[in-house]
Amino acid sequence: MLNDYITSELPKYNTGVHKLCYNSRLYWLKIGGESKTSLLRRMIKKLSKFELLSFLSTNSTLDSYIRLKHEIKIIDFLYDKGCSVPKIVSYGERYFVTEGVGQSLSMLSKSSLDSKVLYNIIHKLKEIHANGVAHGRLVIRDIIVDVKSSSITFVDFEESILNASDKLKVRDFLFFIMDLQRLEFITINDKIKILDMWISLSTKQENYELKKLFVILYNLRFLAYIIKIFKPKNKLVNQVLSISKLYLNYREHNL
Numbered sequence: 001m002l003n004d005y006i007t008s009e010l011p012k013y014n015t016g017v018h019k020l021c022y023n024s025r026l027y028w029l030k031i032g033g034e035s036k037t038s039l040l041r042r043m044i045k046k047l048s049k050f051e052l053l054s055f056l057s058t059n060s061t062l063d064s065y066i067r068l069k070h071e072i073k074i075i076d077f078l079y080d081k082g083c084s085v086p087k088i089v090s091y092g093e094r095y096f097v098t099e100g101v102g103q104s105l106s107m108l109s110k111s112s113l114d115s116k117v118l119y120n121i122i123h124k125l126k127e128i129h130a131n132g133v134a135h136g137r138l139v140i141r142d143i144i145v146d147v148k149s150s151s152i153t154f155v156d157f158e159e160s161i162l163n164a165s166d167k168l169k170v171r172d173f174l175f176f177i178m179d180l181q182r183l184e185f186i187t188i189n190d191k192i193k194i195l196d197m198w199i200s201l202s203t204k205q206e207n208y209e210l211k212k213l214f215v216i217l218y219n220l221r222f223l224a225y226i227i228k229i230f231k232p233k234n235k236l237v238n239q240v241l242s243i244s245k246l247y248l249n250y251r252e253h254n255l
Contacts, residue, residue, distance in 0.1 A: 002027075006090050006097055015064075019100070026100025027089065028155075032068035065094060067158040072096050074133060074157045081131050084124040084152050086144075101153050102146035106139075110185040115193070116150045122197045124152045125172060133157075134164030138172045139179040170209045173198050174217070177246070178239040191246050214247045 005022050006029065013031055020027040075098075078085045086098035105113070105121075121143060128135065135142070136159030144153040161168055177194060180186045199207055221244040224237045231237060 002097075003090055006095075010095065020097070028086070028098050028100055029095060030068070030071075030097075031095045032064045068094065068096070071156075071158040071160070074160045074162065077162075078128060078131060078133060078157075083128050083131060084154055085128075085157070086153055086155060098155070102144040102151070104141050105143040105145055106141040106182060108145060108147070108183075112145070112147045113183070113186075114150075117145055117147075117152070118190075118194055119197055120150055120152045121176075122173075122194065122201060124154070125176070126201050128154065129164070129169040129172070132163050134161045134168040135172045135175075136160045136168075138175045140176070140182060143176075166203070166206045167209045167213070170206055170213055173210070174213055174243065178243050181235075181239050181242045188246060188249055192250055195246065195250060214243070214251075218244045218247045 002022055006020070009020060009029070010031070013029065015031050018029045018031070020029050072088060072091055075085050075088055079087060086101060088096050088098055090097040108117075125135075125138070135154060135157060137156075138154075142154060142156040144155060145151075146153075177191055180191060180194075199210070202210070217240055220240055224240040224244075227234060227237050228241070
């Protein structure tokens with residue numbers, strides 16, 4: 001039985017996500033216990049209480065096992081709503097197991113990432129948002145793609161937020177489009193197409209929040225340029241500069 005197999009495998013692994021194979025089927029085991037508390041995260045949590053900086057709201061400072069239980073709850077909730085999340089097949093006090101589906105977007109080649117896949121990512125993310133949930137920290141490794149069917153599955157909901165504001169839903173999209181910087185074959189024109197998709201599926205209020213967050217990030221570009229002098233390969237710095245470039249290319253049209 002699968003549960004017996006999982007129980008026998010648990011002692012072999014530490015915290016984090018691990019691949020399991022049982023009866024020629026792929027599963028993912030997630031074990032809680034990873035601490036994400038740091039001085040910076042605690043400062044961000046406090047800053048997010050101010051309205052202007054509410055888009056910084058995060059659950060990352062919660063106890064690791066509270067985050068794990070929260071993630072199980074959110075995935076089950078979204079799965080019951082028919083959203084694109086994995087099915088939880090087993091769980092316990094410090095772990096849960098989901099069915100393995102597809103390949104991480106971060107591992108896809110240019111030929112596999114077509115317009116249909118990109119549209120499905122935006123469309124399925126919108127379905128999650130329609131059920132009041134913001135992913136919290138949507139990066140490309142958290143988006144699983146079945147290349148054959150172009151179906152999408154979102155994972156890693158431990159920092160997700162229920163009853164999320166439009167601002168936090170828009171933040172999901174910005175995290176996603178900023179993290180596309182990792183895929184070197186994604187061009188500025190590709191990002192503009194993705195932005196068009198998002199805007200066409202969004203409400204006026206969501207697009208208003210999108211513009212506000214774009215402006216905030218754009219205004220941070222000078223700080224990013226300064227940091228880049230000392231840390232030219234800093235991921236966040238390059239993402240901020242990338243999103244600033246996107247804003248410049250797009251604002252003369254729809255924003």
